[in-house]
Amino acid sequence: xxxxxxxxxxxxxxxxxxxxxxxxxxxxxxxxxxxxxxxxxxxxxxxxxxxxxxxxxxxxxxxxxxxxxxxxxxxxxxxxxxxxxxxxxxxxxxxxxxxxxxxxxxxxxxxxxxxxxxxxxxxxxxxxxxxxxxxxxxxxxxxxxxxxxxxxxxxxxxxxxxxxxxxxxxxxxxxxxxxxxxxxxxxxxxxxxxxxxxxxxxxxxxxxxxxxxxxxxxxxxxxxxxxxxxxxxxxxxxxxxxxxxxxxxxxxxxxxxxxxxxxxxxxxxxxxxxxxxxxxxxxxxxxxxxxxxxxxxxxxxxxxxxxxxxxxxxxxxxxxxxxxxxxxxxxxxxxxxxxxxxxxxxxxxxxxxxxxxxxxxxxxxxxxxxxxxxxxxxxxxxxxxxxxxxxxxxxxxxxxxxxxxxxxxxxxxxxxxxxxxxxxxxxxxxxxxxxxxxxxxxxxxxxxxxxxxxxxxxxxxxxxxxxxxxxxxxxxxxxxxxxxxxxxx
Numbered sequence: 001x002x003x004x005x006x007x008x009x010x011x012x013x014x015x016x017x018x019x020x021x022x023x024x025x026x027x028x029x030x031x032x033x034x035x036x037x038x039x040x041x042x043x044x045x046x047x048x049x050x051x052x053x054x055x056x057x058x059x060x061x062x063x064x065x066x067x068x069x070x071x072x073x074x075x076x077x078x079x080x081x082x083x084x085x086x087x088x089x090x091x092x093x094x095x096x097x098x099x100x101x102x103x104x105x106x107x108x109x110x111x112x113x114x115x116x117x118x119x120x121x122x123x124x125x126x127x128x129x130x131x132x133x134x135x136x137x138x139x140x141x142x143x144x145x146x147x148x149x150x151x152x153x154x155x156x157x158x159x160x161x162x163x164x165x166x167x168x169x170x171x172x173x174x175x176x177x178x179x180x181x182x183x184x185x186x187x188x189x190x191x192x193x194x195x196x197x198x199x200x201x202x203x204x205x206x207x208x209x210x211x212x213x214x215x216x217x218x219x220x221x222x223x224x225x226x227x228x229x230x231x232x233x234x235x236x237x238x239x240x241x242x243x244x245x246x247x248x249x250x251x252x253x254x255x256x257x258x259x260x261x262x263x264x265x266x267x268x269x270x271x272x273x274x275x276x277x278x279x280x281x282x283x284x285x286x287x288x289x290x291x292x293x294x295x296x297x298x299x300x301x302x303x304x305x306x307x308x309x310x311x312x313x314x315x316x317x318x319x320x321x322x323x324x325x326x327x328x329x330x331x332x333x334x335x336x337x338x339x340x341x342x343x344x345x346x347x348x349x350x351x352x353x354x355x356x357x358x359x360x361x362x363x364x365x366x367x368x369x370x371x372x373x374x375x376x377x378x379x380x381x382x383x384x385x386x387x388x389x390x391x392x393x394x395x396x397x398x399x400x401x402x403x404x405x406x407x408x409x410x411x412x413x414x415x416x417x418x419x420x421x422x423x424x425x426x427x428x429x430x431x432x433x434x435x436x437x438x439x440x441x442x443x444x445x446x447x448x449x450x451x452x453x454x455x456x457x458x459x460x461x462x463x464x465x466x467x468x469x470x471x472x473x474x475x476x477x478x479x480x481x482x483x484x485x486x487x488x489x
Contacts, residue, residue: 036178042171044072045130051160051178056148058185061092065143066162070132077129077167080122081142084161084174087111088152095145096121098128116159116174119144125167150213154184154261184263187211189218191254191267194242199277202241207254209236211262219255227252244274278357279305283312283350285363291344294370294454296335296406296447301348301361306330309353313414316344323415326350334416335409335447337454338367374451377404381444381457389466392433395420397444397457402426406449412440422446437465 037050046069053062064083070076081098085091087110096103096119103121110117121142131138142162152158158181161174192206207218209232218238220227230238244250250272258264286300299321301312308328314321316336324332338344344365352358382396397408399422408428410418418430434440440461448454 038177040173040176041071044070044074045076045168045171046071047162047171047173047176049160049162049176049178051180054178054180056180056182058148058150058152058182060148061145062089062148062180063095063143063145064160065141066164067139067141068128068130068164069139070130073133074168075129075131075133077126078140078142079125079165079167080120082118082120082163083142083144084116084118084159084163085144085146086152086158086160086180087115087117088149088158089117089146089180090149091117091119092145092147096143098123098142099140130166148182150261152180152182154182157181184258185211185261187256187258187262187265189254189256189265189267191220191252191270193270194252194272197242197244197250197272197274199244199247199274201278202243203272205240205242205252205254207238207256207267209238209256209265211265212236212256213259213261216259216262217257219257221253221255222250244272247274247276249273275355278352278355281305281350281352281356281359283348283359283361285346285348285361288346288363288365290368291336291338291365292368292370293338293341294374294448296337296449296454297365299334299336299346299348301332301350303330303332303350303359305356307353307356310351310356310358312351313347313349315347315349320414322409322411326353335407335419335445337445337448338365341367341369343367370453371451374453375401375404377401377446377448377452377455379408379444379446379455379457381442381459383459384442384461386464387432387434387440387461388464389434389437391466392431394429395432395442395444396427396429397446399426399428399446399455401452404449404452406447406452409445409447411443411445422449434463437463439463 035050035052036054037048039048048067050065051062053060056062068078091108094102096106098121105122107120128140129138157179159175159179161176163172163174188210190208194203197203205220212232214232214234216232217229219229220240227242228240230240232238251269252272253269254267256265282304284302288297291297299314303326306329308326310326311323312326312332313323314334321336322334324334326332344367346363346365347360349360350358378400380398384393387393395410395418402425406422408420408422409416410430417432420428420430422428440463441458442461443456443458445456446454
């Protein structure tokens with residue numbers, strides 16, 4: 001054996017480099033290359049290393065193969081091979097093979113601390129021979145598979161190489177190649193449409209970047225003026241609240257500046273029409289006098305600016321009394337029957353409507369005890385029977401005593417759906433057209449009148465999906481009678 005054969009790493013600089021099947025290079029990546037091989041001689045040993053894809057994408061699996069040959073008649077036994085790779089590649093367990101057979105003796109170091117790792121395999125000293133004699137030729141190959149990780153640097157040469165030990169010495173070729181060169185990931189940025197934008201009102205801007213990573217920064221602009229920045233989440237989405245200050249058309253874009261791993265991109269511009277700022281509103285409760293337990297008092301709430309749209313919810317303290325649609329005159333009315341004497345705090349909350357923000361107000365009302373000689377009443381809600389979406393149904397309630405007068409308010413849950421005047425026969429009716437299918441609780445609240453106390457009744461109603469399949473109601477409060485039916489006492 002020559003000294004060069006005993007310590008082959010020393011002679012690496014004098015190796016002869018040959019190209020096989022692709023561009024040949026030493027320690028330098030070629031963007032866009034697919035397979036690449038490099039061959040070199042060290043003494044009478046010849047090595048050929050092949051990388052199946054030198055420009056892979058994240059998630060690809062690449063195979064690195066080292067072939068051993070001899071240029072003289074002296075045989076060499078291979079004892080071990082250490083394949084060196086960038087630490088951003090992950091060894092595929094069980095993939096190391098010598099001569100096509102699994103090695104089953106792998107020593108894996110994912111990162112030696114210098115950005116490289118290795119996979120080392122060894123076997124019996126006479127297992128693999130390299131021969132080049134008349135009638136005897138053997139060129140064993142060692143191969144390893146790696147998975148490409150997302151943290152691989154882009155646009156730089158990532159070195160591969162190998163070391164080995166054999167019967168004629170050892171060789172160290174840790175940076176021999178071929179190297180791997182990953183291009184930056186291409187990205188696309190899209191900006192979602194924005195609707196309903198108004199001066200002074202926040203609207204969400206949403207951008208999505210394919211090819212970006214969580215934590216990457218997105219900049220939003222209105223024309224050339226920066227709006228602000230946001231970071232991508234794990235789904236590649238960034239959201240920023242934008243509060244326009246000027247009405248009219250605005251041209252918005254979202255830009256991804258790019259990173260060490262991904263190229264920059266910008267969305268197509270979108271045009272957003274910004275309307276005038278929402279108008280403010282006020283809601284007022286008209287003064288209520290003479291309120292007493294068991295007798296209805298009319299609550300009137302007025303929304304300004306007056307127009308139909310939105311709802312007003314009336315509350316007595318924390319208890320919701322009713323939710324009513326605002327009429328064209330901006331008003332809602334509700335027949336309130338107090339259940340307890342003393343001070344009550346009424347609240348009217350306007351939901352707002354298109355172009356008008358909501359508002360609320362409170363009013364204090366003193367409620368007197370009911371006169372001891374008042375007469376109790378009973379209210380009976382007739383079974384509704386079949387009810388269906390989009391079909392008008394007549395709600396009928398019977399008040400006793402029949403000649404008491406007053407009104408009956410009908411509710412679907414907490415929403416007022418109609419009011420009927422009690423006739424001389426004690427009957428009050430209202431038309432109801434259900435908008436959605438499902439089970440409903442319909443309540444009939446009698447206001448009381450004169451010396452006759454209020455009362456209520458309710459039943460469950462099944463509303464069908466518009467084909468008349470709604471089932472009959474199951475009355476739960478018939479003849480419940482008196483004030484206790486209304487207030488659960």
